[in-house]
Amino acid sequence: MKIKPIITAISIAVIGASASVLAAPTDNTRTLPVRTANAAPSLAQKVSLNVQENRSRSVDGGAPVAVEPNANKPVDRMNQLIDSKNKSDAPMQTQNSTADNMSADELTLKDERADSTDDISEGQAVAAPSDVTSIDSSDPMAFELPDNEKRQDFSDDPTIKNIEDKDGKRYTTLNLSNYAKQVNEAVWSPNMKVNSAMTIKMQALLDWNHASPGPVDGGWGMNSKKALINFQTMKGLPATGTMDQKTWNALIKNIPANKPVLVTYTITDDDINTNFASTPAGAEAKSKMKGLYYQDIKEMFGERFHMDVRYLDKLNKNKTYKAGETITVLNTRGQLNQRINRVVANKAEKTLYAYNGDKLVATYPTTIGSDDTPSPHGTFKIINKVKMPWYKATVGEGAQKKVYMLPPGPNNPVGVVWMGLSKPSYGLHGSPKPEGISRQASHGCIRLTNWDVLEVYANIENGATVELK
16 A cells, blocks of 8 residues: 655535544453564663563563563562552463564564555545635645535544643542552662663653653563663763663753652543544545544543553553543653754654754654655655644545545544645654554654654744655
8 A cells, every 4th residue: 555645735614513422442452563672673782771571571561570680580570569459350461472472573564464454545634724715726636525525624623632731630649559659769770670660760751851762661662772862862971772870860850859650640521522433444434434533542541641552551450441530641741842943754763853953852763664665865844734634545546546535533544743745745744553653664754653743743843854864
C-alpha cells in the first residue's frame, strides 16, 4: 500500500448531527507489539544499566529486572512490588509467549503484513478551510463531498483536549500502591542494581524533560535508550547512554523534589461518555464511521497519560474503568513553551530533533519512511498545520479506483495532526499505533505519537525548516 498524504482544500458542510456514543468495553482487545532493543544494538551496548531484557518478564512486569552478579534468578520484578492485595491473584503471565519474544524486525514485518491487508492504495490528508470560497475548482486535488456523504466538522473535537488538557482533572497521591510509592521515592545512586521503580522514574524524567521515550512502559527498550542519549546531548553532556551522577542531576534539576511520577486519577462521567468505536478494516467501512474514535477508554487513557496500554493495565489490575473509580496513571510532562523553528528527522536514528535556532529543545522517537517508500533527503519547509485532518483514501487502480473520505480521529491513518512540507506528498503527522513508533514502517512521512506531534504542533511555526537525513 502506497500512501501519499498531502493537504488540500476541501469543502465540508458542517451539520449538527451528534455522534453516537458507544459503551467502552471493559476488556482490552487491542493487540500490541512488545518492545525490544534488538533493532538498536549499538544503543543497547552504550547503556550501563545492566538491563536483562527477557520479553516474557517485560510484559509480565512491564519493566526490566535486577540481576545479582553471576546469578540466574531475578531479584525484582513489577508483580513483586504491586500492592499486596493483589498477591492472591493469578501470576501475571502472558499467554502468548510467541508474540512476547518477537524481535524488532519480526514486529516490523508483522506491522507491514497487517498494513498489507488494508485496501488503501494511496491517500491524502485533507482539511475543511474556514473560507470555502478559497477553493480552486481547477485544482484536480480539490474534493467536494456529495451532499449525502457530508460529515460533521471536527475542529472542536474533544480528542485533542483528552490528550493535551489537564484543566478540571484531579490528580492525587492518595491510595497509591506500594509499587507506585517506590517509583515516586526512587533516587539513582552509583552502582545501584537495576529495578523497575528506577526504570519507570527515569522514563518519566525523560518525558518531563521533553526527551520523549514514546509510550512509557516500565521497560528499558530502544526508545528509552535513545531518549537518554538525546537528553545528554540536549544538556551538553557526553552522549554515552550511561546513567551517571551528572546526568541524574541534570534530569532532576528543574523538577520539583516532591513531584510524583505515578498519581491517582478518578474517572469522570465525561471520560465514560467519550465517543468510542472499534476501528473497522477497509477504507469503505472506515468512511461510514462518524469518526475514527478511540476504540476503548484504555486506549484514550494510554494517549492522555503517555502510557503503553499494557502498562496501564498492569498498574490497574482488576479495575473496571467506570465513572468514580480511581486508577493509577503517569504524571505527564508540562508544556514545552519553546519556539521550534527547525527540526531534523534522522531516519537512521529514528529520531526527530527540534531546535530553537541552534539550541536543541526537544527530541521524539519517530518512524521515517520505509524501504518501499523511502523519505527524500533534503531541506524543506512547513507549509500548513492541521488538527484533526480528514483522509482521502484511494482504493484500487484504473477503472476499479474508488475514493473514500475517512473521518478524523486518533485512529485516522495520520492521527490527530498533519503538518505538510514544501515537498509534495510529505509531512509530519500522528499515528494510530503509538506503541509501534520507531518499529513500524511509514509511507515516506515522519510519524510520531499523537501526544508528541501535538507538542511539535503547538510550538512550531509555518515556514520552519525540516531537514530529512
